[in-house]
Amino acid sequence: MSITYLEAIREAQAKALRDNPKVYIYGQDISTYGGAFKSTKNLAKEFPGRVLDSPISEDAMVGSAIGASLEGMRPIVEMQFADFSANAFNQIVNHAATYFYRSGVPCPITIRLPAGGNPGAGPFHSQSMESLYAHFPGLVIMTPATVEDAYNLLLEAVALDDPVLFCEHKFLYNRVKAEHLPEEVSFSAGKALCRRPGKDVTVVCYAATLYDSLAAAAELEKHGIDIEVIDLRTVRPIDIETVLQSVARTGHLLCVSEGWPWGGVNAEVIARVASKGFHLLDSPPERLNCRDTPIPYHPDLWLAHRPSAAAVVKKIRQMLAW
Amino acid sequence: MLNTLREPESETIRLGFKEQYVSAFKWMLLARTVEDKVAALWHAGKIAGGCYLGRGQEAVSGAVGVMLRPGDIFAPLIRDQAGRLAFGEPLFDILRTYLGKKTGPMRGRDGNVHRGRPHEGTYPMISHLGTAVSLVTGVMMAKRMRGETGFVGATSIGDGGSSTGSFHEGFNMAAVERVPLVMTVTNNRYAYSTPNARQFACHDLVDRAIGYGVEGYSMDGTDLKECLEVANHAVERARSGFGPQMIVASCVRLSGHAEHDDGFYMDKALLESPIGRDCIRVAQSYVVEQGWADEGTVQEWRREAKAQVEEILQQVQREPGPDPAEEDWHSLATAHLIDQDFSE
Numbered sequence: 261m262s263i264t265y266l267e268a269i270r271e272a273q274a275k276a277l278r279d280n281p282k283v284y285i286y287g288q289d290i291s292t293y294g295g296a297f298k299s300t301k302n303l304a305k306e307f308p309g310r311v312l313d314s315p316i317s318e319d320a321m322v323g324s325a326i327g328a329s330l331e332g333m334r335p336i337v338e339m340q341f342a343d344f345s346a347n348a349f350n351q352i353v354n355h356a357a358t359y360f361y362r363s364g365v366p367c368p369i370t371i372r373l374p375a376g377g378n379p380g381a382g383p384f385h386s387q388s389m390e391s392l393y394a395h396f397p398g399l400v401i402m403t404p405a406t407v408e409d410a411y412n413l414l415l416e417a418v419a420l421d422d423p424v425l426f427c428e429h430k431f432l433y434n435r436v437k438a439e440h441l442p443e444e445v446s447f448s449a450g451k452a453l454c455r456r457p458g459k460d461v462t463v464v465c466y467a468a469t470l471y472d473s474l475a476a477a478a479e480l481e482k483h484g485i486d487i488e489v490i491d492l493r494t495v496r497p498i499d500i501e502t503v504l505q506s507v508a509r510t511g512h513l514l515c516v517s518e519g520w521p522w523g524g525v526n527a528e529v530i531a532r533v534a535s536k537g538f539h540l541l542d543s544p545p546e547r548l549n550c551r552d553t554p555i556p557y558h559p560d561l562w563l564a565h566r567p568s569a570a571a572v573v574k575k576i577r578q579m580l581a582w
Numbered sequence: 583m584l585n586t587l588r589e590p591e592s593e594t595i596r597l598g599f600k601e602q603y604v605s606a607f608k609w610m611l612l613a614r615t616v617e618d619k620v621a622a623l624w625h626a627g628k629i630a631g632g633c634y635l636g637r638g639q640e641a642v643s644g645a646v647g648v649m650l651r652p653g654d655i656f657a658p659l660i661r662d663q664a665g666r667l668a669f670g671e672p673l674f675d676i677l678r679t680y681l682g683k684k685t686g687p688m689r690g691r692d693g694n695v696h697r698g699r700p701h702e703g704t705y706p707m708i709s710h711l712g713t714a715v716s717l718v719t720g721v722m723m724a725k726r727m728r729g730e731t732g733f734v735g736a737t738s739i740g741d742g743g744s745s746t747g748s749f750h751e752g753f754n755m756a757a758v759e760r761v762p763l764v765m766t767v768t769n770n771r772y773a774y775s776t777p778n779a780r781q782f783a784c785h786d787l788v789d790r791a792i793g794y795g796v797e798g799y800s801m802d803g804t805d806l807k808e809c810l811e812v813a814n815h816a817v818e819r820a821r822s823g824f825g826p827q828m829i830v831a832s833c834v835r836l837s838g839h840a841e842h843d844d845g846f847y848m849d850k851a852l853l854e855s856p857i858g859r860d861c862i863r864v865a866q867s868y869v870v871e872q873g874w875a876d877e878g879t880v881q882e883w884r885r886e887a888k889a890q891v892e893e894i895l896q897q898v899q900r901e902p903g904p905d906p907a908e909e910d911w912h913s914l915a916t917a918h919l920i921d922q923d924f925s926e
Contacts, residue, residue: 284727309727315758320716320751324759327720330700333727335720350710350748355717357913358708362692365700366915397913421915450919497921532923 263441266433268407269299269372271441272414273336277307280334283418284310286321287338287372296340297374297433318347325369326356334418335369342373342427343387356423357398366421370414376429376468376518377550377566379559386555386562388467388517390427391524394496400424400449401496405470407438409493416447429467436471452499454506458488461512461576464503464529466492469516469567476572485576495525500532504540507533511542512579516567521549543582548575600874602810606648606668607865608883610640610806613664614862615887616673619895620680624841629680631693636661638804638836641861642768644668645809646736646829649817653730655703655721657714657737660695661768661835665738671704673891677898690904711743715752715765722761734820736764741781742773744790753826757794762820764813764827765796768803770835771857775847788830796826803833804857806865834858 263271276283285300291313294301304311314321318339325335339345345352352371359367377386394401400422404410410428417424455470456477465473470491477487488506492498507513513533515526526547533545548567556562617635624633636643639661647668650656656669663676678686679697688697688706698706707714718735725733743749744767756763767787771778784790791798797819801812809831816827834852838845852858869875875883912920 315751315755317716317751317755319713319748320719320755323713323716323748323752324720324723324755327705327717327722328724328727329720330705330717331721331724331728333724351713351716354708354710355713360915361913362688362696363698363700363706364689368915400914400916400919420919422919497919500923 262437262439263407264434265407265410265428265436266297266299268411268438268441269414269428270301270303272411273300274303274306276334276336276415276418277303277310280418282332282334283336284312284328284333285336285338286312286314286325288314288316288340290338295338297430299372300338318344319351322348322351322356322369322371325371326351326359326367329367329369330365336418337369337371339371339373341385342375342389343384345371345373345389352393352399352423352425353396357396359398360422361398367423368421370417370424370426372426372428374430375427376431377555377562378430379562380557381430381555382557383554388427388519390425390495391517391519393425394525394528398423399496400494401427402449402494403427403429403466404493405429405432405436405467405491407436408442411441412445412447413449413493415445416449419447420449427467431468449494450497450499452490452492452502454488454502455491456487456489458486458510460486460510461514461579462488462490462503462506462510463514463516463572463576464490464492465516466495466525467518469518472567472569472572473516475569476576479569479573480576485580487576492525498525498528498532500529500536503529503533504537507537507540511540513541513545514572514575514579515545515547516572517547517549518566519549521547521552524549543579546575546579548572599810600872602648603806604869604874606641606644606806606810607869608887609644609647609668610664610862610865611883612667612673612887612890613640613644615884616676616891617663619891620676621841623680630682633680633841634660634695634839635837635841636663638833638861639768639770640664641806641809641865642766642803642831642833643738645806645813646738646764646766646817648810649813650734650736653703653733655705655718655733655735657705657707657718657735658698659707659714659738659740659743661740661770662738666704669704670702673894674898677895678901681898682903683898683901684904685898685901710748711739712746712748712750712752715739715749716755718763719752719756719759719761722763723759726761732821734762734764734817736766736817738766738768740767740773741769741771741778741787742776744787745781753794753796756826757796760825762823762825764816764820764829766829766831768831768833770833771852772835772839772845772848774839774843777849786830788828791828794826794828796828797824798828798830801829801831802857803831804859804861804864806861807868832857833861836860
């Protein structure tokens with residue numbers, strides 16, 4: 261018996277619906293159809309009236325969730341693809357994100373963003389939006405990489421009193437598996453985790469790039485290079501203390517993200533480490549992002565566009581030769 | 583099922599109509615009075631930022647406001663002072679918010695018309711027009727999911743705001759969800775400086791009701807009697823389960839977009855036309871004609887409104903502004919997730 265990352269997301273929603281009558285899910289094709297990725301499969305049947313198809317209106321989907329949350333509900337909004345949340349950008353960053361600061365009244369909504377690239381998905385079904393939203397105060401941004409995190413963090417997102425953007429990576433949906441779901445739910449938003457201890461270089465990553473980083477570490481291990489891999493898990497807030505502790509051990513920092521290179525999570529980690537841990541660094545901190553173009557359609561182009569394990573290996577060799 | 587009414591059903595004057603009319607008229611007077619005071623403060627340099635008046639729209643807003651009951655909700659827009667007061671917003675809120683006082687509902691963090699008390703059913707607007715339409719839809723969906731029926735949600739927009747995608751998405755969603763939403767679209771002829779001809783190409787905005795599949799009404803926004811009749815009908819239809827209601831009010835904005843704008847671009851002929859009338863003068867004549875009050879009594883109401891505003895203003899002016907050194911600078915409700923690097 262094993263459970264996938266996608267099934268964990270479904271199970272977390274089922275648990276949230278079961279445990280809390282204030283929870284409901286709103287999104288396109290999520291009811292009878294069970295969602296474009298089947299992450300709400302059978303939930304409409306199990307929870308009548310609480311898993312609702314919405315019109316293709318991303319702005320209004322989020323706006324209605326804001327209203328419902330102010331009435332004490334705990335809405336989960338499913339964007340069909342993270343890319344389409346651009347159509348809800350205004351409601352997310354100007355309405356939801358400002359609500360608590362302006363009025364003192366919390367706005368507890370969870371917006372699920374099926375994010376990241378997949379072969380053949382092309383420019384508009386592949387984007388990573390976490391850096392964009394992380395720029396705005398008032399939002400929590402989660403980027404789970406494992407089955408356990410997909411499950412626990414989603415339940416935590418629903419429980420938190422703030423608007424949460426839950427960036428679930430589509431490439432991981434059916435590729436990442438675990439033996440079983442966590443037996444007990446544990447909340448740990450804002451805490452990074454060391455996924456692989458090492459002493460030579462710190463690699464900071466999240467979501468799908470965790471696996472590229474681990475693959476690179478396995479390759480480098482053959483050559484006697486010992487990589488420490490830190491999974492951020494939530495990019496806002498960002499757990500810089502865990503990163504600094506790692507850099508204190510290794511003296512080298514490489515950040516790996518599927519997002520675009522200008523600004524973003526990688527830049528934020530490097531800026532903070534440079535500021536707070538300059539004395540810890542033995543080489544310039546480096547970053548690997550996807551290429552600085554829209555995300556290409558052809559699988560070969562797509563593979564060359566995103567940061568790969570080979571690119572991580574190459575970059576680390578350069579850093580160690582500095 | 584489409585049931586579009588171009589005109590309100592004619593109805594005999596309801597029981598209690600006089601009380602409703604007089605009540606709405608008094609809220610209109612108070613709204614005009616407090617906004618005149620706010621404008622004076624703005625011109626005296628006492629208010630930072632913009633100053634947005636509902637002058638000429640008091641009948642539309644007040645009529646909707648008096649139809650709402652406790653438990654209903656109201657997401658007001660820029661020119662809704664009369665409706666806010668009728669729905670129960672204390673006079674303190676407008677003055678404290680315009681003056682940025684820490685004692686106000688927005689604590690100096692937001693100003694002027696961006697104010698509300700979400701737990702009391704009024705929502706602080708954001709400047710991006712149309713966003714409240716889906717917000718109210720969500721509030722009413724939540725009430726329905728919890729089994730709370732018999733309530734309505736009201737919100738307002740103008741001819742300009744009705745052109746936004748957010749308005750369309752929200753109103754279409756409201757119609758699909760069939761929530762009890764009363765949508766008042768006040769066509770005051772100008773969105774900032776942009777005339778109707780550059781805003782929409784349909785004959786009349788109320789024609790859009792058919793497209794949305796909702797019940798729609800036109801009304802003369804300068805005539806409180808008609809506003810009350812239409813608002814009463816629409817609110818009761820929404821309350822009785824007939825889905826969203828669209829009211830399109832005609833009037834002319836009797837000021838610039840804001841106090842920094844003298845409205846030089848406005849067509850003077852519009853102001854001379856029947857929809858250019860001042861709804862407060864029209865209502866005052868009606869009250870006197872009906873024998874509900876004489877001119878002297880109305881003057882007394884005006885004096886009372888002025889005295890009330892002056893008294894509250896004097897108190898509010900003595901209240902402290904926010905102290906930047908005491909601000910927590912927190913944008914999250916969850917204390918342990920606040921970014922410590924930026925909050926010190």
